[in-house]
Amino acid sequence: MWRSAARRTAQIRRLLSSSAPPAGAGAAVPGPCIVHKRGNDILHDPWYNKDTAFPMTERDRLGLRGLLPPRVMSFEQQYERFINSYRSLEHNTRGEPDSIVALAKWRILNRLHDRNETLYYRVLIDNIKDFAPIIYTPTVGLVCENYSGLFRRPRGMYFSAKDKGEMMSMIYNWPADKVDMIVVTDGSRILGLGDLGVQGIGIPIGKLDVYVAAAGINPQKVLPIMLDVGTNNEKLLEDKLYLGLRQPRLEGEEYLAVVDEFMEAVHARWPKAVVQFEDFQMKWAFETLQRYRNRFCMFNDDVQGTAGVALAGLLGAVRAQGRPLQDFTNQKIVVVGAGSAGIGVLSMAKQAMLRMPGIHRTGEGHNQFWVLDKDGLITKARKGLDPAVARFARGYGPDEIPDLPEGASLVEVVKKVKPHVLLGLSGVGGIFNEEVLKAMKESDSPRPAVFAMSNPTTKAECTPEDVFKLVGENAIFASGSPFGNVSLGNGKTGFANQANNMYLFPGIGLGALLSGARHISDGMLQAAAECLASYITDNEIRKGILFPEVSSIRHITARVGAAVVRAAVAEDLAEGCCDVGPRELGSMSESETVDYVARKMWYPIYSPLVSDK
Numbered sequence: 077m078w079r080s081a082a083r084r085t086a087q088i089r090r091l092l093s094s095s096a097p098p099a100g101a102g103a104a105v106p107g108p109c110i111v112h113k114r115g116n117d118i119l120h121d122p123w124y125n126k127d128t129a130f131p132m133t134e135r136d137r138l139g140l141r142g143l144l145p146p147r148v149m150s151f152e153q154q155y156e157r158f159i160n161s162y163r164s165l166e167h168n169t170r171g172e173p174d175s176i177v178a179l180a181k182w183r184i185l186n187r188l189h190d191r192n193e194t195l196y197y198r199v200l201i202d203n204i205k206d207f208a209p210i211i212y213t214p215t216v217g218l219v220c221e222n223y224s225g226l227f228r229r230p231r232g233m234y235f236s237a238k239d240k241g242e243m244m245s246m247i248y249n250w251p252a253d254k255v256d257m258i259v260v261t262d263g264s265r266i267l268g269l270g271d272l273g274v275q276g277i278g279i280p281i282g283k284l285d286v287y288v289a290a291a292g293i294n295p296q297k298v299l300p301i302m303l304d305v306g307t308n309n310e311k312l313l314e315d316k317l318y319l320g321l322r323q324p325r326l327e328g329e330e331y332l333a334v335v336d337e338f339m340e341a342v343h344a345r346w347p348k349a350v351v352q353f354e355d356f357q358m359k360w361a362f363e364t365l366q367r368y369r370n371r372f373c374m375f376n377d378d379v380q381g382t383a384g385v386a387l388a389g390l391l392g393a394v395r396a397q398g399r400p401l402q403d404f405t406n407q408k409i410v411v412v413g414a415g416s417a418g419i420g421v422l423s424m425a426k427q428a429m430l431r432m433p434g435i436h437r438t439g440e441g442h443n444q445f446w447v448l449d450k451d452g453l454i455t456k457a458r459k460g461l462d463p464a465v466a467r468f469a470r471g472y473g474p475d476e477i478p479d480l481p482e483g484a485s486l487v488e489v490v491k492k493v494k495p496h497v498l499l500g501l502s503g504v505g506g507i508f509n510e511e512v513l514k515a516m517k518e519s520d521s522p523r524p525a526v527f528a529m530s531n532p533t534t535k536a537e538c539t540p541e542d543v544f545k546l547v548g549e550n551a552i553f554a555s556g557s558p559f560g561n562v563s564l565g566n567g568k569t570g571f572a573n574q575a576n577n578m579y580l581f582p583g584i585g586l587g588a589l590l591s592g593a594r595h596i597s598d599g600m601l602q603a604a605a606e607c608l609a610s611y612i613t614d615n616e617i618r619k620g621i622l623f624p625e626v627s628s629i630r631h632i633t634a635r636v637g638a639a640v641v642r643a644a645v646a647e648d649l650a651e652g653c654c655d656v657g658p659r660e661l662g663s664m665s666e667s668e669t670v671d672y673v674a675r676k677m678w679y680p681i682y683s684p685l686v687s688d689k
C-alpha cells in the first residue's frame with residue numbers, strides 16, 4: 077500500500093511544480109478577463125491591479141495612461157522587488173523582539189495583499205514555508221489579538237447580532253457574483269487564545285489564504301466571514317479601540333437564530349459554496365455541525381480537519397515502530413484536552429480502530445484512550461459529562477488497569493499508562509513539562525510520540541528540543557505551529573513535524589467543491605485522512621518524518637482533493653461541478669482525478685484585461 081502511495085506521490089510531484097503553473101486553469105497564456113471598470117478604479121482593485129506591470133496597450137485601453145510612472149516593469153521584476161524589500165525588512169529588524177518582527181512581516185505582506193492579489197499569491201505560493209507562519213499560525217494569532225489597532229481596511233464580511241432580519245439582503249453587498257469557499261468564525265475560541273470577538277476575523281482570512289495557495293481556489297471566489305454575536309472578553313469590552321459589538325455573547329436560541337439566518341442567506345445566493353466553520357467554542361462547534369452537516373455542504377475544521385491530520389500522525393507513529401497498521405488497535409494514547417479538537421480526534425481514531433481487523437472481539441468497549449481535561453483524567457465517576465466526552469471516560473477502581481483515580485494528574489497518568497502517544501490539544505503552553513516528558517521516556521513504545529498540537533507557538537504543550545532531550549533521540553515529535561528541526565549531534569536530526577489541519581482542510585474543501593457534493597460525509601473525511609497518511613514513505617517514517625514539508629502543500633492538496641472527489645462519487649453524493657458531471661467524475665481513474673483536480677487549481681498570472689465600460 078505504502079509503495080504504491082510513493083509512486084503516486086512521485087507522479088503528482090512530476091505533474092505539479094510550485095514554481096510552474098499547473099496545466100489547465102493556470103496555463104502560460106491566460107485568456108482575457110472582462111472588467112466592469114476603468115482607470116483609477118482598476119488600480120485600486122487588488123483583483124485586477126498589476127501596478128507598474130500594465131503594458132502600454134492596456135494603459136491605453138483601460139484609461140490608465142498617465143496614472144502610472146512611465147516605466148513598464150515585468151512580473152518577475154515586481155516579484156524580485158517585493159522579495160528584496162522583504163529581505164531588507166528581515167535584515168533591518170534583526171535583534172528586535174519576535175512579536176515586533178512578526179507584525180512587521182505581516183504588515184508588508186498584508187499591504188501587498190491589499191494592493192495586488194496576483195503578485196501576493198504568487199509570492200505566497202512560491203515561499204509558502206517562509207510565509208505560512210506569518211499569514212497563518214503563529215503570527216495570525218498575534219494579528220487577531222491586536223486586530224482593532226492594526227485595522228486599516230476591511231476584508232471579508234461582518235454579520236452581527238444587530239443584522240438580524242437583514243442578512244438575506246446584506247449578502248448581496250458582496251461584490252463577487254460567484255463564491256466557492258467561505259470560512260466563518262464567531263471568534264469565540266481563536267486558536268488557543270480564547271474569545272477574541274470580532275478580532276477573530278484574522279483566522280478566516282488566514283485560512284482562505286491557505287486555500288488559495290494550497291488548493292488553488294480563485295481569490296475572487298473566497299469569502300472570509302465574521303459572525304459578531306458579542307464577546308465575553310472583558311478586556312475587549314473595555315478597549316476603546318475594539319471594533320466589535322460591545323455586548324455579551326448571544327446564547328441559546330438567540331445565537332442559533334443568527335447562525336441559521338446567515339446559513340440561509342449564503343445558501344440562497346451561492347447554493348454550491350462550501351462553508352468551513354472555524355474556531356467556534358466547543359458547544360457551538362458540535363451543535364452547528366450536527367445542525368447543518370446534512371443540509372449544507374459544510375464542515376468544521378477544528379473537529380473534522382484536525383481529526384484527519386492527527387489520525388494520519390497516529391498511524392505514522394505505528395509505522396515508525398515497525399509495526400503493522402493493525403497494531404493501531406493496541407496503541408495506548410493519552411489525549412490532553414477534551415474540547416472540540418480533542419474529541420474530534422478521539423472520535424475519528426476510535427472509528428479507525430473499529431474498522432481494523434480483529435477489533436470486533438472487543439468492539440465499542442475497546443478503549444485505548446486516556447483523556448484529560450482541565451480537571452485531570454476523565455473517568456466514569458465524573459459528573460455532568462457531555463455525552464461526546466463520556467464515550468471516552470475510563471472506568472476506575474481495581475478492575476481498571478492501570479488503576480487511576482478520577483481527576484488523576486497528567487504525570488500520574490503517563491507514569492502508569494506508559495503510553496505510545498501523548499497528544500496535546502489543551503491550549504495550555506508548556507503543560508508537557510520536564511516531569512511529564514521524563515515519564516514518557518518509560519513509554520512502552522520504542523518510538524514514543526509526542527504531539528504538541530495546540531496553537532499558536534506560545535500554547536504548544538512542549539518544544540521539540542525538550543522532547544528529544546528528555547524523551548530521547550528515538551522520540552517522534554509533531555506540533556500545531558512550526559518549530560525548527562533539532563540537531564542531535566553526529567549529523568543526526570530530530571524532526572519537528574507540523575501536525576496542522578492545513579494539510580487537510582484545503583483538500584477537503586476543494587474536493588467537496590469539485591465533486592459538487594451535497595454534503596461532506598464521514599467517508600469523504602476518512603478518504604482525506606487516509607490519503608495524507610499514505611503520502612509519507614517508509615524511509616521518511618523511519619527517520620521520524622510523519623508529515624510532508626509545507627512546501628509540498630499544493631501537491632498534497634491535489635491528492636487529498638482527488639481522494640475526497642472519489643469518495644463523494646462512490647457514495648453517490650456528487651452532483652458535479654461546472655461542466656463535469658458525476659458520471660464523468662466517476663469514469664476517471666485515480667490518477668486522472670488527481671490530474672483533473674490539479675488542472676482546476678487557479679494559478680496567479682496577470683491576465684490581459686478588457687474593460688466593458
Ligand SMILES: NC(=O)C1=CN([C@@H]2O[C@H](COP(=O)(O)OP(=O)(O)OC[C@H]3O[C@@H](n4cnc5c(N)ncnc54)[C@H](O)[C@@H]3O)[C@@H](O)[C@H]2O)C=CC1
Pocket residue numbers: 265266267268269357358377378382385412413414415416417418448449450451452500501502503504507529530531532535555556557575576577578
Ligand atoms: N494543530 C491543529 O491543527 C489544531 C490545533 N488546535 C488547537 O487545539 C487547542 C484546543 O482547541 P479546542 O479543542 O477547540 O479548544 P476547547 O476550548 O474546545 O478545548 C480545550 C480543552 O483543553 C482542556 N484543558 C484546559 N486546560 C487544561 C489543563 N491544564 N490540562 C488538561 N486539559 C486542559 C479543557 O478542559 C478543554 O477540554 C487550541 O490551542 C487550538 O489552537 C485546534 C484545532 C486544530
Ligand SMILES: CC(=O)C(=O)O
Pocket residue numbers: 213266267268355377378530531556576577578
Ligand atoms: C489550526 C487550527 O485550526 C486551530 O488551531 O484552531
Ligand SMILES: [Mg+2]
Pocket residue numbers: 267354355377378
Ligand atoms: Mg481552528
